[in-house]
Amino acid sequence: MNEQHFDFTVEAERGQARSGTFTTPHGDVETPAFMPVGTIATVKALDPHDLEKMGATMILANAYHLHLRPGDDLVHEMGGLHQFMRWHGPMLTDSGGFQVFSLEGLRKISEDGVEFQSHIDGSRRFFTPESVIGIERNLGADVIMQFDHVIPGQSNEPEARDASERSIRWASRSLKEFKRTSPPDGENQALFPIVQGGIHAHLRNEAARALIEMNDWRGFAIGGLSVGEEKPAMYEILDQMSETLPRERPRYLMGVGFPEDVIEGIKRGVDLFDCVAPTRMGRNGTVFTATGRLNIKRAEFRNDPRPLDETCDCETCTRFSRAYIRHLFVSEEILGHRLLSLHNVHFLLSLARTARNEIAGGSLDTWSADWLARYNSTTSKK
Amino acid sequence: MNEQHFDFTVEAERGQARSGTFTTPHGDVETPAFMPVGTIATVKALDPHDLEKMGATMILANAYHLHLRPGDDLVHEMGGLHQFMRWHGPMLTDSGGFQVFSLEGLRKISEDGVEFQSHIDGSRRFFTPESVIGIERNLGADVIMQFDHVIPGQSNEPEARDASERSIRWASRSLKEFKRTSPPDGENQALFPIVQGGIHAHLRNEAARALIEMNDWRGFAIGGLSVGEEKPAMYEILDQMSETLPRERPRYLMGVGFPEDVIEGIKRGVDLFDCVAPTRMGRNGTVFTATGRLNIKRAEFRNDPRPLDETCDCETCTRFSRAYIRHLFVSEEILGHRLLSLHNVHFLLSLARTARNEIAGGSLDTWSADWLARYNSTTSKK
Numbered sequence: 001m002n003e004q005h006f007d008f009t010v011e012a013e014r015g016q017a018r019s020g021t022f023t024t025p026h027g028d029v030e031t032p033a034f035m036p037v038g039t040i041a042t043v044k045a046l047d048p049h050d051l052e053k054m055g056a057t058m059i060l061a062n063a064y065h066l067h068l069r070p071g072d073d074l075v076h077e078m079g080g081l082h083q084f085m086r087w088h089g090p091m092l093t094d095s096g097g098f099q100v101f102s103l104e105g106l107r108k109i110s111e112d113g114v115e116f117q118s119h120i121d122g123s124r125r126f127f128t129p130e131s132v133i134g135i136e137r138n139l140g141a142d143v144i145m146q147f148d149h150v151i152p153g154q155s156n157e158p159e160a161r162d163a164s165e166r167s168i169r170w171a172s173r174s175l176k177e178f179k180r181t182s183p184p185d186g187e188n189q190a191l192f193p194i195v196q197g198g199i200h201a202h203l204r205n206e207a208a209r210a211l212i213e214m215n216d217w218r219g220f221a222i223g224g225l226s227v228g229e230e231k232p233a234m235y236e237i238l239d240q241m242s243e244t245l246p247r248e249r250p251r252y253l254m255g256v257g258f259p260e261d262v263i264e265g266i267k268r269g270v271d272l273f274d275c276v277a278p279t280r281m282g283r284n285g286t287v288f289t290a291t292g293r294l295n296i297k298r299a300e301f302r303n304d305p306r307p308l309d310e311t312c313d314c315e316t317c318t319r320f321s322r323a324y325i326r327h328l329f330v331s332e333e334i335l336g337h338r339l340l341s342l343h344n345v346h347f348l349l350s351l352a353r354t355a356r357n358e359i360a361g362g363s364l365d366t367w368s369a370d371w372l373a374r375y376n377s378t379t380s381k382k
Numbered sequence: 383m384n385e386q387h388f389d390f391t392v393e394a395e396r397g398q399a400r401s402g403t404f405t406t407p408h409g410d411v412e413t414p415a416f417m418p419v420g421t422i423a424t425v426k427a428l429d430p431h432d433l434e435k436m437g438a439t440m441i442l443a444n445a446y447h448l449h450l451r452p453g454d455d456l457v458h459e460m461g462g463l464h465q466f467m468r469w470h471g472p473m474l475t476d477s478g479g480f481q482v483f484s485l486e487g488l489r490k491i492s493e494d495g496v497e498f499q500s501h502i503d504g505s506r507r508f509f510t511p512e513s514v515i516g517i518e519r520n521l522g523a524d525v526i527m528q529f530d531h532v533i534p535g536q537s538n539e540p541e542a543r544d545a546s547e548r549s550i551r552w553a554s555r556s557l558k559e560f561k562r563t564s565p566p567d568g569e570n571q572a573l574f575p576i577v578q579g580g581i582h583a584h585l586r587n588e589a590a591r592a593l594i595e596m597n598d599w600r601g602f603a604i605g606g607l608s609v610g611e612e613k614p615a616m617y618e619i620l621d622q623m624s625e626t627l628p629r630e631r632p633r634y635l636m637g638v639g640f641p642e643d644v645i646e647g648i649k650r651g652v653d654l655f656d657c658v659a660p661t662r663m664g665r666n667g668t669v670f671t672a673t674g675r676l677n678i679k680r681a682e683f684r685n686d687p688r689p690l691d692e693t694c695d696c697e698t699c700t701r702f703s704r705a706y707i708r709h710l711f712v713s714e715e716i717l718g719h720r721l722l723s724l725h726n727v728h729f730l731l732s733l734a735r736t737a738r739n740e741i742a743g744g745s746l747d748t749w750s751a752d753w754l755a756r757y758n759s760t761t762s763k764k
Contacts, residue, residue, distance in 0.1 A: 040715065042717045044716060047717060047721075074709075078705050084706050303456055321460060323466075324468075334427045
């Protein structure tokens with residue numbers, strides 16, 4: 001199983017929320033934690049040095065994208081993801097379920113797997129739970145995700161049941177393949193299953209229980225949320241999962257990373273988050289601040305000497321003015337993307353770290369209420 | 383005159399080549415030196431931190447570009463270029479002569495100045511030697527350049543004479559305006575005149591002598607080279623300038639920065655260089671190496687585990703493989719631009735530093751012959 005280097009310790013609890021340490025072969029992750037996303041083995045516009053300096057501990061990459069380009073065989077030949085992209089800390093690869101099921105064009109779903117067309121060259125590909133384990137073995141991240149069946153957030157019960165039950169069967173096949181194979185280069189890997197079931201609490205509970213019975217997993221992922229459903233529906237599912245999933249294992253809420261959702265997730269016992277929003281929105285000029293979002297391209301910032309966020313101690317805010325960063329964006333300069341990505345990723349990392357401290361200090365509820373009130377005061381206006 | 387904080391000391395000489403120290407209000411520049419170009423107040427794809435770590439001492443920005451966007455008034459309002467872009471070392475602004483005379487479309491040259499259309503919005507603008515001094519005062523760089531009349535490299539004698547003589551008259555008007563005005567915020571600035579004259583040695587000599595007679599300048603620029611003329615013609619002019627320009631003032635060869643040209647320039651007594659090539663070529667995938675140029679996008683580098691340049695100690699070469707950087711370029715990732723720009727700028731900075739040491743050590747000729755032979759061995763083949 002090669003999972004002996006994984007551990008999770010809950011250190012403090014506050015309601016459903018908890019702080020802890022997730023141990024992996026490449027180091028410890030203090031939770032709750034936000035994981036920056038490096039889809040194709042680079043967190044867009046940032047350098048691994050930047051991530052280290054910001055205190056990122058664990059980052060993501062994507063099996064679907066890396067399989068298509070440059071190819072997981074190549075990454076393996078180059079020594080695996082850690083060596084290839086020079087990230088020495090913990091890593092996780094998503095299986096590509098979300099990507100495959102989001103693709104336009106040809107897509108044939110069968111019990112065996114999914115046939116789809118590469119978004120790069122249109123070539124036909126076939127993913128099965130087993131083949132995806134092979135890809136993730138080649139990539140060599142610490143945590144690897146099962147191939148799952150992802151559906152839109154508002155899917156009805158029969159559709160959600162079909163996808164959820166298939167995902168459970170695929171978890172079983174993934175586990176079998178995981179046990180049959182070895183990690184590359186003597187590295188240790190852990191396989192996480194993904195709980196699906198849409199916004200239907202009973203399906204989610206059934207899925208979680210089936211997975212718990214299947215194996216003593218090192219951790220559990222909650223997938224298929226923040227994909228179009230209403231926020232209260234997501235929060236209700238998280239409340240349910242907090243009760244059903246084992247307390248002593250980390251819980252990873254996939255693809256969720258807007259500040260307000262991170263806080264609501266932490267309050268409901270989530271330990272790990274990831275989202276492309278900080279870098280994607282950064283490239284569009286959108287900035288997270290303690291008093292809400294702003295878009296740096298707006299004319300009002302033309303001669304604004306203030307930092308993006310006056311409460312922030314990131315590399316961007318301690319050096320540059322809104323006026324300068326707006327100039328970079330208006331002129332389409334790469335440094336603009338870098339500076340906003342630095343700030344936004346730091347913002348999410350810092351938010352999760354602060355929440356962690358508030359859990360330990362016993363003041364999560366007051367802090368989170370205050371934080372959300374301040375954050376929403378401006379966001380709702382703009 | 384506000385030029386009391388400028389000084390230049392020649393420390394070692396080897397033939398026409400010399401090493402020295404150029405002192406400015408924002409620090410010393412050990413010469414020969416390569417100055418990275420931050421046209422619109424950012425050295426493309428790099429962070430000021432990167433430049434500091436690489437040992438860049440002096441950088442450029444461009445008056446034409448910054449006047450159009452974000453406006454020199456805004457830069458002044460934001461505390462000047464140093465504060466705006468957070469570069470705390472010496473800076474130089476080019477006047478925009480090269481840009482204005484390279485523009486497509488409407489351009490009317492008169493003795494008074496040049497009417498042209500903004501490349502951003504097509505608006506009509508008028509630059510005079512005096513107005514450009516005003517712009518450069520607002521920007522607040524340490525060294526500011528006169529507005530000059532730049533012509534193509536192969537221009538005939540009458541055309542070259544016309545432009546050269548106009549540039550001399552404009553130097554005189556620039557100087558008058560420079561003396562009449564004050565630098566912003568109590569900063570000190572020095573005005574450099576630009577020697578023009580195309581590939582006609584007698585015109586270059588006449589121009590240099592006229593400028594020397596006009597004022598005790600803190601330094602001299604040689605403009606209008608590397609603009610389409612043959613390389614031997616450029617080297618001949620540099621030999622001439624080395625004899626004519628005063629030994630005790632720094633000589634800045636404008637817009638020249640290919641590795642081979644930097645070496646040939648240093649051998650002919652040039653102290654300062656600038657060029658967009660390292661960053662522009664970096665964005666296109668072209669890499670300078672000790673054995674010549676290579677393009678990282680070529681298929682042969684797909685699984686090449688070596689650094690870009692095995693003799694290089696830059697942040698890119700000490701961390702990343704050609705295979706990874708090729709992957710970033712093929713995938714059009716911003717980090718690829720950053721890593722190649724880091725390497726190429728470091729390459730030029732390091733080349734000038736090495737030449738400086740070789741001058742002091744008395745072995746410039748042997749070293750430069752060896753260096754060029756190795757560099758040309760591959761470049762000529764690809």
